[in-house]
Amino acid sequence: MTSRERVQTALAHRAPDRIPVDFGSTAVTGIHVSCVAGLRARYGLPQHPVKVVEPYQMLGEVEDDLKAALGIDTDALPGRNTLFGFPNEDWREFRLPWGQVALVPGGFRTSTDANGDLLLYPQGDLSAPPSGRLPVGGFFFDTIVRQPPLDEDRLDPADNLEEFQPLADEDLDHLRRARERLDGSTRAVVGTFGGTALGDIALVPAPFLKRPKGIRDIAEWYIATATRPDYVHAVFARQTDIALENLERIRRTVGDRVDVVFTCGTDFGTQTSSFCSVETFQSLYAPYYRKVNDWIHAHTNWKIFKHSCGAVEPFLGPLIEAGFDIVNPVQCSAAGMDPARLKAKYGDRLTFWGGGVDTQKTLPFGTPAEVREQVLRRCEIFSRGGGFVFNAVHNIQARTPVENVAAMFEAVREFNGG
Numbered sequence: 001m002t003s004r005e006r007v008q009t010a011l012a013h014r015a016p017d018r019i020p021v022d023f024g025s026t027a028v029t030g031i032h033v034s035c036v037a038g039l040r041a042r043y044g045l046p047q048h049p050v051k052v053v054e055p056y057q058m059l060g061e062v063e064d065d066l067k068a069a070l071g072i073d074t075d076a077l078p079g080r081n082t083l084f085g086f087p088n089e090d091w092r093e094f095r096l097p098w099g100q101v102a103l104v105p106g107g108f109r110t111s112t113d114a115n116g117d118l119l120l121y122p123q124g125d126l127s128a129p130p131s132g133r134l135p136v137g138g139f140f141f142d143t144i145v146r147q148p149p150l151d152e153d154r155l156d157p158a159d160n161l162e163e164f165q166p167l168a169d170e171d172l173d174h175l176r177r178a179r180e181r182l183d184g185s186t187r188a189v190v191g192t193f194g195g196t197a198l199g200d201i202a203l204v205p206a207p208f209l210k211r212p213k214g215i216r217d218i219a220e221w222y223i224a225t226a227t228r229p230d231y232v233h234a235v236f237a238r239q240t241d242i243a244l245e246n247l248e249r250i251r252r253t254v255g256d257r258v259d260v261v262f263t264c265g266t267d268f269g270t271q272t273s274s275f276c277s278v279e280t281f282q283s284l285y286a287p288y289y290r291k292v293n294d295w296i297h298a299h300t301n302w303k304i305f306k307h308s309c310g311a312v313e314p315f316l317g318p319l320i321e322a323g324f325d326i327v328n329p330v331q332c333s334a335a336g337m338d339p340a341r342l343k344a345k346y347g348d349r350l351t352f353w354g355g356g357v358d359t360q361k362t363l364p365f366g367t368p369a370e371v372r373e374q375v376l377r378r379c380e381i382f383s384r385g386g387g388f389v390f391n392a393v394h395n396i397q398a399r400t401p402v403e404n405v406a407a408m409f410e411a412v413r414e415f416n417g418g
Helices: 003-011 033-042 064-070 157-161 169-181 218-227 229-257 278-299 313-321 339-346 368-382 402-415
Strands: 052-054 074-078 092-095 101-104 110-112 118-120 132-134 188-192 260-264 303-307 326-328 351-353
Touching: 003 188, 033 064, 033 402, 052 101, 074 169, 157 229, 169 229, 188 229, 218 229, 218 278, 229 278, 260 278, 278 303, 278 313, 313 339, 339 368, 368 402
Parallel strands: 074 188, 188 260, 260 303, 303 326, 326 351
Antiparallel strands: 092 101, 110 118, 118 132
16 A cells, blocks of 8 residues: 555555554644654664754654655645744754754744743744743743733624634645645645634634734633633634635645645643533534534545544544544543543544554653553554554654654554564
8 A cells, every 4th residue: 555545544444554654744743853853863864954844842844754764654734834923934044942953944033031031923023022932941832822901891703813814825825835745745645724723722822923812811711611602602603614715725726635634723631631511512612613524524535633632532422423533642641541442432433643652651751662562552452443543642742762762663663564
């Protein structure tokens, strides 16, 4: 099988020739830029500065030569702009706080505050308030919440819709060029187009806007889902309408070259519980998810990828009913997320894209032997009858030992028969 056929077969809940592997196709299945550099050295690949393709989490580009060495079956087709609102273009060298020289986009413009923290600016505009902070000793940015004072009598849903607009011509041109670059690839393509994530707390503070209006504090947004449901419904309804208009234009641009579309990263689970009840999910989120997903299924061949960390087992049935085909990151260490139970209960209807190894304890702090053991066990459980794409539980973080990451890939290769 080609990589694309392998992924498509797994998504159809049939057993492919081997478990397909994804790293680097989305902002939630990536590898920290420092670990990408470490893997390139480990596998004897040419040494050069790695591109930071997702500056919020400081994820590095997984190039074709590294994909070949690791057995990766996916390619990314991302939108034009980063989470900080500047495009991934005009690359230049930049020495990161931990000493690594990487390539960053031209809009990656920073300053240093009195504490020594690195500040990043929306759309690369140094005259605007900074929207990202990389603390001293840290390895990725935190969002700076810039919540304007709230006047309850003047709250306007339009203020939380500023970022949801019809796609500009340059955005569509970017997607067209990106699709053309992938035409010769035999890997599966995962698209991330933006505009379809409902209430994702990584996006609510709008680090890509210079001076965001509306409800932009994360805690205040969660409160609003309970105390201002009409406001949130108004935001979601209009956002969905705009998203459907944009999806039609995107479909005409990328067509059936896309196999999977990452539509939403809104988290519903914590380590032990959830951010809302299933009933709230069904009333507040599901109608809009269903509208977007029904359109995608009616007009494209794309499979729909939903990210949600934490203890989300109670939400898996409702997510299936809302039209999602794929769940990620499959956080098996969270409450109620036993791999065998998940596979038995949902494995014929839901593809598990992740869950291959724990990134909180086993991968960063275990031994290579412990990593191998967990990977082999997870592959045995999740791979039965297809419906599984190997990935870790969320991104591989900085300071993860490269020998452990290599042990993970080698264990997958071992399971696949060498």
